[in-house]
Amino acid sequence: RIQILFEGMLRRSVRFHRCYGAFLSSRSLTSNDTVRVGCFSGFWGDSCSFASQQLVKKGDIQFLVGDYLAEVTMSILSVMKKKMPELGYCPDFFEHLAPVGKGISEKKIKVVVNAGGLNPKGCAVKLTELLKMFQLDLKVSYVTGDDLMPRKEEALEFSSQPNLPYNTLNCYLGAEPIARALDGGADIVITGRCVDSALILGPLVHSFGWDMSEYDKLAQGSLAGHLVECGAQCTGGNFTDWEKVPDFHNIGFPVVEVSRNGDFSVTKPPGTGGLVSFGTVAEQMLYEIGDPQCYALPDVNCDFTGVRITEAGENCVEVRGAKGSMPSSFYKVSATYVDGYKATMMAPMIGPKAAQKGYLNAMSNIERCRRIFAKKGMADFTETNVECLGSGANQGRKPDESDAEEIVVWSAVRHSDKAAIQVWAKELAGASTGMAPGFTTMLGGRPKPTPILRFAPFLFPKDQVRIAVNDVPFASTNSEHCQVSPASPAEVTKEVVREGDESYRLEELAFLRSGDKGNSANLGVICRSPALYPILDAHLTSATVKTYLQHLGPNLQVTKYKLPGISGFNFVLESALGGGGVASLRSDPQGKAIGQIFSNFKVEGLKSLSEYM
Numbered sequence: 001r002i003q004i005l006f007e008g009m010l011r012r013s014v015r016f017h018r019c020y021g022a023f024l025s026s027r028s029l030t031s032n033d034t035v036r037v038g039c040f041s042g043f044w045g046d047s048c049s050f051a052s053q054q055l056v057k058k059g060d061i062q063f064l065v066g067d068y069l070a071e072v073t074m075s076i077l078s079v080m081k082k083k084m085p086e087l088g089y090c091p092d093f094f095e096h097l098a099p100v101g102k103g104i105s106e107k108k109i110k111v112v113v114n115a116g117g118l119n120p121k122g123c124a125v126k127l128t129e130l131l132k133m134f135q136l137d138l139k140v141s142y143v144t145g146d147d148l149m150p151r152k153e154e155a156l157e158f159s160s161q162p163n164l165p166y167n168t169l170n171c172y173l174g175a176e177p178i179a180r181a182l183d184g185g186a187d188i189v190i191t192g193r194c195v196d197s198a199l200i201l202g203p204l205v206h207s208f209g210w211d212m213s214e215y216d217k218l219a220q221g222s223l224a225g226h227l228v229e230c231g232a233q234c235t236g237g238n239f240t241d242w243e244k245v246p247d248f249h250n251i252g253f254p255v256v257e258v259s260r261n262g263d264f265s266v267t268k269p270p271g272t273g274g275l276v277s278f279g280t281v282a283e284q285m286l287y288e289i290g291d292p293q294c295y296a297l298p299d300v301n302c303d304f305t306g307v308r309i310t311e312a313g314e315n316c317v318e319v320r321g322a323k324g325s326m327p328s329s330f331y332k333v334s335a336t337y338v339d340g341y342k343a344t345m346m347a348p349m350i351g352p353k354a355a356q357k358g359y360l361n362a363m364s365n366i367e368r369c370r371r372i373f374a375k376k377g378m379a380d381f382t383e384t385n386v387e388c389l390g391s392g393a394n395q396g397r398k399p400d401e402s403d404a405e406e407i408v409v410w411s412a413v414r415h416s417d418k419a420a421i422q423v424w425a426k427e428l429a430g431a432s433t434g435m436a437p438g439f440t441t442m443l444g445g446r447p448k449p450t451p452i453l454r455f456a457p458f459l460f461p462k463d464q465v466r467i468a469v470n471d472v473p474f475a476s477t478n479s480e481h482c483q484v485s486p487a488s489p490a491e492v493t494k495e496v497v498r499e500g501d502e503s504y505r506l507e508e509l510a511f512l513r514s515g516d517k518g519n520s521a522n523l524g525v526i527c528r529s530p531a532l533y534p535i536l537d538a539h540l541t542s543a544t545v546k547t548y549l550q551h552l553g554p555n556l557q558v559t560k561y562k563l564p565g566i567s568g569f570n571f572v573l574e575s576a577l578g579g580g581g582v583a584s585l586r587s588d589p590q591g592k593a594i595g596q597i598f599s600n601f602k603v604e605g606l607k608s609l610s611e612y613m
Contacts, residue, residue: 039229042230057103057269075338077168081119101138118147119192145171146171165337176476179203196229199229205221223285224264236248254266262322274315282568284513361439496538500605500606503606507599510526512524512526519574525568555574
């Protein structure tokens with residue numbers, strides 16, 4: 001199937017370039033003063049329809065990169081590889097590459113992806129076969145060594161939870177192996193697990209010959225990677241001011257133009273939709289980070305607190321000021337395991353007191369199943385979660401507080417036994433005739449049990465990881481490591497000073513974006529004007545944020561960090577996601593909506609908004 005798909009798309013690519021090749025400019029890098037890198041994929045499942053074509057045709061790039069691996073993607077790939085050992089990589093990569101195969105060959109654009117997943121070599125071998133079929137002379141290299149499963153017992157000596165049933169153990173590798181593969185003449189580099197930003201930093205180290213001890217340059221290059229590795233999320237996707245973003249249907253994917261000294265600009269291909277502005281880029285800088293004074297990566301510890309973001313023209317933003325220091329002597333290990341099963345049901349409820357009726361039906365079904373379990377000698381549910389979407393459930397409101405007449409019931413359950421989930425799923429349809437009125441249908445039909453994949457990271461010594469490029473052992477040139485990582489100072493609470501009689505929703509004063517790391521979330525807040533920075537510094541404390549978001553969980557802990565360079569704040573919310581990712585039973589398992597929820601936070605005692613802008 002993959003081969004047929006690739007062949008068809010590549011034939012269309014060849015025909016396109018034969019017809020329009022005269023109109024396609026090819027940029028040759030005559031001097032290594034600047035390098036342009038475009039990112040076409042932010043995750044496994046990102047749009048396959050146009051991003052790579054857009055960047056190759058209009059992006060004026062030398063490198064095309066794609067990120068495919070989320071925290072638990074490796075676990076999903078392990079299930080695939082168990083069924084078909086020759087797989088274990090992300091086959092969507094072939095679909096992304098096929099339409100531009102001819103273009104990258106003609107323009108000499110290098111490609112770097114982490115689509116290799118659990119089988120970088122297998123992915124490289126398959127791609128090489130497909131390229132040869134169409135007489136595309138491109139050298140494919142692969143990076144291995146991140147997979148610690150063959151050394152499971154040795155690796156788990158460093159884990160605080162060594163007895164869990166792990167199915168993947170992968171180190172987050174850095175940029176240096178990618179750079180060495182490019183140094184060796186690779187046209188396409190395929191990696192397994194690596195930090196997302198390394199996909200961009202690797203080409204920069206290769207192009208500029210940066211030494212791995214030039215930490216400020218590595219920090220800037222890593223920031224460039226961090227900004228674009230989520231694809232269109234820095235060109236208007238998920239932007240607070242979404243109404244100002246034109247043409248989502250044709251959104252431009254990001255391009256970074258990086259100078260030899262590490263300074264760079266963010267832009268997008270001409271003639272595309274989307275938006276590149278201070279706000280879109282600043283929001284993405286805070287996405288999924290912790291302490292901004294120590295954003296720890298394999299190649300460098302980054303300090304983003306002094307970063308400056310400046311609009312330099314239409315859809316062009318300049319970024320400077322990231323600082324770097326020597327990294328840790330450990331790699332972070334992405335460790336995943338299966339922890340029972342879950343299933344989710346969604347069903348519209350329509351009519352008066354829709355939320356109350358929907359909640360009653362869902363809980364009645366759960367109680368019915370508990371009685372069935374008791375008779376069969378089965379254990380109770382490990383966890384249940386019922387939300388009435390449309391009633392304010394994600395804002396912390398209870399069903400009996402809602403007067404909504406149309407809602408969607410979200411009912412999710414977890415159990416160690418797959419058979420128990422199947423019992424629950426079979427009982428759901430009974431609500432259509434035997435419970436409160438207004439139930440219409442189950443969206444997607446009867447739910448099926450799916451494995452719960454949990455994330456349990458730990459640290460593993462770098463000097464014990466056996467990295468290879470094309471099966472040739474690789475040794476890092478970076479032998480300097482820090483023993484104590486830098487950290488931001490503790491929070492100092494400022495007194496709130498009443499300046500006037502006006503009150504505003506936070507969204508009127510700031511840009512917001514949220515994301516996840518395991519069971520923790522982060523909430524980034526960037527002032528719309530530097531004049532608002534001291535005001536919001538006083539109003540937004542770890543305590544006020546925790547109070548407003550207390551419905552996220554009884555164990556919620558909030559830590560505040562400051563980024564004066566962009567007049568911003570980052571709040572790390574621990575134990576906020578009900579397990580996080582595919583382990584969570586919530587409708588917002590990755591904290592994507594937390595920023596939107598917090599946008600309604602009221603800031604009182606201000607002057608007229610025009611006096612701050």
